[in-house]
Amino acid sequence: xxxxxxxxxxxxxxxxxxxxxxxxxxxxxxxxxxxxxxxxxxxxxxxxxxxxxxxxxxxxxxxxxxxxxxxxxxxxxxxxxxxxxxxxxxxxxxxxxxxxxxxxxxxxxxxxxxxxxxxxxxxxxxxxxxxxxxxxxxxxxxxxxxxxxxxxxxxxxxxxxxxxxxxxxxxxxxxxxxxxxxxxxx
Amino acid sequence: xxxxxxxxxxxxxxxxxxxxxxxxxxxxxxxxxxxxxxxxxxxxxxxxxxxxxxxxxxxxxxxxxxxxxxxxxxxxxxxxxxxxxxxxxxxxxxxxxxxxxxxxxxxxxxxxxxxxxxxxxxxxxxxxxxxxxxxxxxxxxxxxxxxxxxxxxxxxxxxxxxxxxxxxxxxxxxxxxxxx
Numbered sequence: 001x002x003x004x005x006x007x008x009x010x011x012x013x014x015x016x017x018x019x020x021x022x023x024x025x026x027x028x029x030x031x032x033x034x035x036x037x038x039x040x041x042x043x044x045x046x047x048x049x050x051x052x053x054x055x056x057x058x059x060x061x062x063x064x065x066x067x068x069x070x071x072x073x074x075x076x077x078x079x080x081x082x083x084x085x086x087x088x089x090x091x092x093x094x095x096x097x098x099x100x101x102x103x104x105x106x107x108x109x110x111x112x113x114x115x116x117x118x119x120x121x122x123x124x125x126x127x128x129x130x131x132x133x134x135x136x137x138x139x140x141x142x143x144x145x146x147x148x149x150x151x152x153x154x155x156x157x158x159x160x161x162x163x164x165x166x167x168x169x170x171x172x173x174x175x176x177x178x179x180x181x182x183x184x185x186x
Numbered sequence: 187x188x189x190x191x192x193x194x195x196x197x198x199x200x201x202x203x204x205x206x207x208x209x210x211x212x213x214x215x216x217x218x219x220x221x222x223x224x225x226x227x228x229x230x231x232x233x234x235x236x237x238x239x240x241x242x243x244x245x246x247x248x249x250x251x252x253x254x255x256x257x258x259x260x261x262x263x264x265x266x267x268x269x270x271x272x273x274x275x276x277x278x279x280x281x282x283x284x285x286x287x288x289x290x291x292x293x294x295x296x297x298x299x300x301x302x303x304x305x306x307x308x309x310x311x312x313x314x315x316x317x318x319x320x321x322x323x324x325x326x327x328x329x330x331x332x333x334x335x336x337x338x339x340x341x342x343x344x345x346x347x348x349x350x351x352x353x354x355x356x357x358x359x360x361x362x363x364x365x366x
Contacts, residue, residue, distance in 0.1 A: 040230040041230075041303030042299070042306075163224075164223060
């Protein structure tokens, strides 16, 4: 009789869980935003340790998905204290005047095979650019993981002005990589 | 006149003399600069030159095993000869240990060395801030010690030339002096 009970329970629960499979509770401890860039041919990386993300994502209705990510730029870890202090300054992020970087989706497109594309606006240092960010989504039970990477040009956001505005030492391209973990349900 | 050094040994000696003095000067100057693109550029150049010096010292040691340096003059007391050999051994030891400590420091600090911006030198240790700070202190201390040993080296060469009036200094010159 036991398998029967299990089947009945599943039948009762499944439709409900399918409706409720909207991933919206971001797990900060299991999420990460990192970046990589080139400095005179050397690949360097770093991370942002503080950021918040609000998202509504239902795999059955991806086009209705919404996401907003805000990064506390002062939480940057460039790998050296000197570097962290430098990029907080006026010529880089100017975190006093522009403490956060913000990404907000405008539309989300399913590409199939768990791949998605989020088009939206990225605002850093008071400058807003349209960007398209590719991401994959993998769910395991109540936990869903979004992963992706995209390249931004720091010059588009005036990140690194004055002596840093040239790209011969610190490259223009910065690769942003993210892993956002979110739970579904309550 | 004692037998001389091979032209290759002389070339390596003077090439490294110029390179190492440049590296020392660059090293002391760049670390005091405020962060700027120029500073990062100087750091890269210092690391490229350091890798080059490390390779040159290996070539030099290999050369030395095949073509032995000329013997020290007979007038030198045994103790002084021993001191001269010990001094040279110390120079070689430092010429190996210093670039190694710099290489390890770069790795530990998470700034890989890419020779001339083209050839990545493998990281022997992973990123580790504490280890990086220790290696930085080691690199600095070894260099200060190197400066002291270098002063001894130059001082000894000058003493041979000016006081002993032997050919220990002149036999290392690119073209052996003939004015005496």
